[in-house]
Each structure stands twice: as C-alpha cells, then as structure tokens.
Amino acid sequence: MTRAKPLHQNNIPTIQIGKNGLSEAFFNELKEQLKVYKRIRVKILKNAPFDNRKVALSHLEQRLPSNMHLIETRGWTAIIEKS
Numbered sequence: 001m002t003r004a005k006p007l008h009q010n011n012i013p014t015i016q017i018g019k020n021g022l023s024e025a026f027f028n029e030l031k032e033q034l035k036v037y038k039r040i041r042v043k044i045l046k047n048a049p050f051d052n053r054k055v056a057l058s059h060l061e062q063r064l065p066s067n068m069h070l071i072e073t074r075g076w077t078a079i080i081e082k083s
Contacts, residue, residue: 014041017056021049022063034068034082044076
C-alpha cells in the first residue's frame with residue numbers, strides 16, 4: 001500500500017506575497033498559475049504588510065475567487081487549490 005505524501009512535500013509551484021501585499025498583480029499571477037496547476041503554494045514573506053500570519057491568511061482567504069480554496073496552512077505558507 002502506497003501512502004500519499006503530505007501537500008507540503010509535493011513539487012508544486014510557489015508564489016510569494018511580499019511588500020506589495022495582496023495586490024492585483026499577485027492575484028493575476030495566482031490565476032495564471034492555477035490555469036496550469038491544480039495546487040499552488042503561497043509563501044508570505046517577512047516584508048509583507050501584515051502583523052501576523054492569521055491576519056495575512058484571513059485576508060488571503062477572503063479575497064480568493066469562488067473557484068479557489070485555501071486547503072492547508074503551515075506557518076507563513078498556504079496551499080491553494082482550484083475546484
């Protein structure tokens with residue numbers, strides 16, 4: 001019996017949230033990547049304009065289009081999947 005690897009161990013593309021925060025450019029890149037891949041890893045960098053990770057992840061989840069879902073978080077990293 002083969003066990004599935006946890007999501008954080010798979011080779012999935014990564015995009016980053018930096019000093020510009022959750023900009024239109026970030027969401028455009030996210031949409032483009034999700035046209036090619038089913039899952040995307042999003043890393044929130046230390047220079048992102050958020051006080052803590054809960055606030056950052058909450059803002060990210062609220063702004064996701066209806067066909068995208070936040071499926072896993074670990075520290076400052078989230079996995080987003082398209083439905």
